[in-house]
Amino acid sequence: SRVEVVKIDSEDVKRHKASFLFKGVDGILVPGGFGYRGIEGKINAVEYARREKIPYFGICLGMQTAVMEFARNVCGLKGANSTEFNRKTAHPVISLLDEQKHINAKGATMRLGAYPAKLIAGTRAHAAYKRSVIWERHRHRYEFNKAYKDILFKKGMRISGISPNGLLVEIVELKGHPWFVAVQFHPEFKSKPDHAHPLFREFIKAAIAGKAEAL
Template sequence: YVVEELDVQNSIYEVPLELARQELDVKTLDLLRLDRRTLDLADYLAWLDGVLHPTRECTIAVVGKYIKHQDAYKSIYEALNHAGIANNAKIRFLKVEAEELEKGDPARILKEADGILVPGGFGGRGVPGKVRAVEYARTRKIPFLGICLGMQCAVIEFARNVLGWQDANSTEFDPDTAHAVIDLMAGQRGVTEKGGTMRLGSYPCRFRPGSRSAELYGVSETGERHRHRYEFNPAFRARLAEAGLAATGTSPDDRLVEVVELEADHPYFIGCQFHPEFKSRPRKAHPLFNGLVAAALQHRQGR
């Protein structure tokens, strides 16, 4: 069994190296009756150095409706931290109650944001504030990621302010809107129990070749986790795409829209119907979070 000595000066390496010298891992493997293996700490220690000593930083505004609850967006914050590690950056969080944006000035509230993330949620409370956050990110060209309800708010905002459909909405909030850009699918309408209408668990997503999301993922298809009821309404898909908000990720049969992207001149504007935060890992940041943080760092540098 070989412990490869690493030429390091930083004190962060002392503890793992000392444990290796004492063969803690070997003794643990022997105790568990597992085969001994060669130890290589180089990759882990390089990652640990990035965790403890980032050389850059950026501020990400999280605009949610449950901000006052400390753990409500725990997975979001952790996924952003994973992306920070991948980009050798410290993430500072600007936690914004969505309802504050309904009356307050977004330019004042979000002025420190290098990137804006609008997470999921249920019900109409705070949605107008989320929509204002989306508008601010779109018009000011601030990197943006919308997740689940955040993606739906991006579609609503674009339909209202770009296509001019002032009543555009989700039927979750306005059942009588003439421009139901977010709606229940036909097969869900007869189900009265809310849980029965939800799309839960892993579903496949196929990316349009050449799209930003395809570039970020590096694959043509992936699986992502869902927890929602309402969907992007395919009846409005063509009109939205013509105006610049394209569906770049869909179900393999092309019926369900999973990802939308702003195709105009914008550094990063993506909305996804699924929850990418649930697949992010400390040593493997999720592509959409990684892309958001990378764009936020560029935005900060260009200020």
């Protein structure tokens, strides 16, 4: 199948316009980025994908916005945010971890380069990779705040990839959704035209399956 990519400026994604902007779209991908510009639009895109059961793939910031949206709209944590954007948020579901604040190595608080992750059996991530341990490349500062793990888990968000020491959440998924996977790393760094990264492959497969089901 041929994939048609439709680029949508996140600043244009208002809640009341989402159904118009995403009309005919079979999958939604929110990529990485830095800064507050367009953040609320990305969160609106996540909400639309979640509510309308459209395959969703979040990368880096796209994972963080997925957590923020779920915390706000499913868990009822009003104003849940990342401390990158609001240091005074009542619910810092994404934050700079205490152990990161004292790092003096190259990149300082930024997590750079390849890191291992353990995948949980029975998840979409494990099914895609077909292995229990993976190595993926990172470029970010802020992380999933595990203090909120239990409340998100009770509402249907699950952790499917975690660092070997159990401190860092690398992949989250949603139960009861056709395909909703969000990762803290950058799988595009390891994807090639003739050898697609397994998560991109599965995302496209889910989008095609959803399109066929809708016909």
